[in-house]
Amino acid sequence: MAVLIMLGCAREMPPPGARPDEVPPSIVRIRPAPDSTVVDFDGALEIRFSEPVRIPNGLAREMFVSPMETYEAQTGFADLRLRPEDGWRDSVAYCFTIPTDGINDLLRNGMEEPVEFCFSTGGEIPDTSVEGEIIDALTGQPLEEARVIFWAGTDSIPYGAISDSVGRFTARGLPSGEYQAFGFVDRNRNMIPDRELESYDSASVAASPETPTELRFVVVAPDTTPPLLARALVVGNETVQLEFDDYLLNPQPEAPGIAIRDSATNETLEIVGSLIGSADEVTFPLDSAALADSVAAADSAAVADSAAVGDSAAVEAPSPDSAGAAVSDSTGEEDPVLPSRFITVRLAAALDSGTYRVSVTGVVNLRRLAGGGDTTFVAEPEPPSGDSAAAADTAAVDSAAAVADSTAVEGDSVAVEQDSVPPAPETLDLPGVPPDTAGAPPDTVGAPPDTVAVPPDTVGAPPDTARRRT
Structure with a gap:
């Protein structure tokens, strides 16, 4: 039991010492062979790969087949079988596109390029080609995995194509004639444009071996x-x-x-x-x-400023188209018209x-x-615009600064006046007044702190003095 559990949990890995497999799988056999004609074909289309592969569920919906029908898919160890649910039609060219996404080997190496091929159930495969692109009308971006379907009439066989990662598609094997083509986003995966629910665009097209046709679908919501x-x-x-x-x-x-x-x-x-x-x-x-005009004015101002730097500086005159070049540089590449x-x-x-x-x-x-x-x-x-408000704020700031500056000037002038008073002479020759008593020295302006009041011990007479007076 333990051995079975270990085997069940084992991971798929290369043998010890072997180099990891980095080679992607490829298709080595297709039956019926590409470009062949098989009358009254009633089997399954067999696709064999070069090694064991993982084929996801629903591959029949991801791959593209023209005519656009519903196909049954059976997967094996290294092969894939496809068959229409209603059987193969007589005298019809079937074209297949095997996608790269989803088909991987055991080490998750994926196929590098899609594989396209056709075979016929009767008659030659028409040498016609209708190519084009599918883009989103609102964004202008290409649409990947959008479908194109071609109808020649009410009861005709629906041929089609599917877009790649850059929105390009190619429809091959269409019988020559006039078609109504629809490019659409197949949201419900039924391969039919639901014009009341899905974004789509339509066009009339003629398929002919002599003239390849180019279409451009701009899909829009209904x-x-x-x-x-x-x-x-x-x-x-x-x-x-x-x-x-x-x-x-x-x-x-x-x-x-x-x-x-x-x-x-x-x-x-x-x-x-x-x-x-x-x-x-x-x-x-x-x-x-x-x-x-503003760019040209800016260029002229720049030239004038550079000329003012000095005569020795070399000044290059602007070219006549400098303004236009500046404008084009500022706008850059033109955006798509949306x-x-x-x-x-x-x-x-x-x-x-x-x-x-x-x-x-x-x-x-x-x-x-x-x-x-x-x-x-x-x-x-x-x-008022932002510039006016900014100008008002600037004026207020300038006014306040001016007042502050004037105040500072007045203060400075007072200080200057005070500084301009000549210093008092050290001595004054006044009659009868000694020279040193003309002005009290700075420390005699007021009484020393200890002479302001009578010392505490002289407030009252000593007790013995009072008795002597009695």
Whole structure:
């Protein structure tokens, strides 16, 4: 019994003295053979590995097979068998992609690269290829393990592909013809795009051996309602930010209609520009010009300062495009254009205090549904800016410092006046007064402490003196 327990707890390790196995497993045999044609095939696809492997449960869902069907998987010591639940179709090209994740040998060495192959149950394998990428519309980032499905009609065979770690996919073996393609995030793992639940994008595509096709899917969450204006917010003297309940296309297919009116006078305000994005993300052309001017002014000031250092210092004149270069350096690489729930509006003049009404028409969301709406906002006088408050604080500090300095000056002047009084002469020649009695020395100004009062022993006469008086 003890031996059985020890064997049950033993770990899989190489023999003592042997070098650790660092060679990943590989596929040594596939039957039916890749690129072969097997008519009336009714067996299982067999994949044999170079060594014993661990094959995770649910591999049939992780791997990709086109046509997109449900497959049964059986695992052995070093092999894998696959078979469609409903059997193999006649005269169809089957293409497989065996992933690298999950298939490891006993020392957890994983496969290095995916393995792709096709075989046919009748007829030649079509030499077609449809490639592309799948990205997230909100983040602009590629999506891994997103699926693509191709339908030629209602009762057609669903072919497909799956995206890799950089969002790229390749669909091979599609019969020539027209297809409706869907790129989607298969959250429920049923290999069918659920357009009411899952993010997806669609496109029409033609598969042909002569012309390789490139697709780009930008998947978006499902939505059946148009965008609605939620609120407006004053974010500057001349800037208003509009917020919607949905993400908007960026850029818009057509410029949306935006009108802002003074509720008191019904006067329409002049709008000089509007951009998709929140106020802290967008830059209007006038702001860019002001930035370039400020950079150019800074460059000129720097050149003037360097020239003032000395004639011996070599001063290099700025190049004509130095301002533009500085601006480009400050902005860095351009970020991808992303959708936003905001539109920032720039007015021709500063807003006065009061209530305003804004109306928007023709804004388009990511599902290309047009909407708009109207709402009101209130413009209030802005409190003093931080610069004004800082200036006031500086003035107060300067005033206090000035008072302190003037006080110090007055004190110093008093001290100077006191110092300017000539010292008293050591002797005064007054008639009848000895020279040394003209002024009492400092120690004779007051009586010594012991002469202020009669010594305690003289307060009363001694007893014997009183008797003599009697």
